[in-house]
Amino acid sequence: EQVDFISFFHQVIDRLEMNKPEHITFIREIPKNKYIVWIDKDKMTQVLDNIISNAVKYSPEGGIIRLKVEKKRNFLVISVQDQGIGIAYDKLEKIFERFYRADKARSRKLGGTGLGLAITKELVEAHHGKIWARSKEGKGTTILFTLPLISRKRRETR
Ligand code: ATP
Ligand code: MG
Numbered sequence: 001e002q003v004d005f006i007s008f009f010h011q012v013i014d015r016l017e018m019n020k021p022e023h024i025t026f027i028r029e030i031p032k033n034k035y036i037v038w039i040d041k042d043k044m045t046q047v048l049d050n051i052i053s054n055a056v057k058y059s060p061e062g063g064i065i066r067l068k069v070e071k072k073r074n075f076l077v078i079s080v081q082d083q084g085i086g087i088a089y090d091k092l093e094k095i096f097e098r099f100y101r102a103d104k105a106r107s108r109k110l111g112g113t114g115l116g117l118a119i120t121k122e123l124v125e126a127h128h129g130k131i132w133a134r135s136k137e138g139k140g141t142t143i144l145f146t147l148p149l150i151s152r153k154r155r156e157t158r
Helices: 005-019 041-057 104-110 116-126 152-157
Strands: 002-004 025-029 036-038 064-072 075-081 131-136 140-148
Touching (some): 041 075
Antiparallel strands (some): 075 140
16 A cells, blocks of 8 residues: 555654663654655564564664665665674675574574564565665674655556
8 A cells, every 4th residue: 555654664663662672772864754655564564573673682782773764766765773793794695594593592592583584575575675784793784675666657647
């Protein structure tokens, strides 16, 4: 369905913010505009839940998580940046594979199946988006994905 991504994103963050550990801070860098996208709300909620819960899970005590939306040409770039342990450069691509977990010992302790990002990637691609990661070991990780905007032209012809 057609959704204003900005108000939808705020709603999802509001809910996650109520359940986050107290020592973690969310910072929103979200424009006030209306950006209409075509999404399955349940699936997009799952995408955001997965990415943001990873950011929380791998954040240090007192960490800041930056939630950002930027408009580029005809799409949005949504990003979630944390100050956590990070991911080694040669493992960045692998985190989107099924059952892949970057650090076996640490991952076991933190729990999970290693399916979160594989499912997330499938769901983003089903929305005609792309997903990728940037990271510096010891400094933090940013997960970014795109979503096409519904253009005015196309909306008028509906
Ligand atoms: P699940 O999500 O299924 O509960 P998981 O979180 O281990 O388990 P994914 O979400 O698919 O699995 O992530 C895969 C791996 O990528 C993680 O095990 C972790 O090693 C690494 N990873 C993902 N997000 C981050 C992050 N924000 N910071 C550091 N490492 C991360
Ligand atoms: Mg996960």
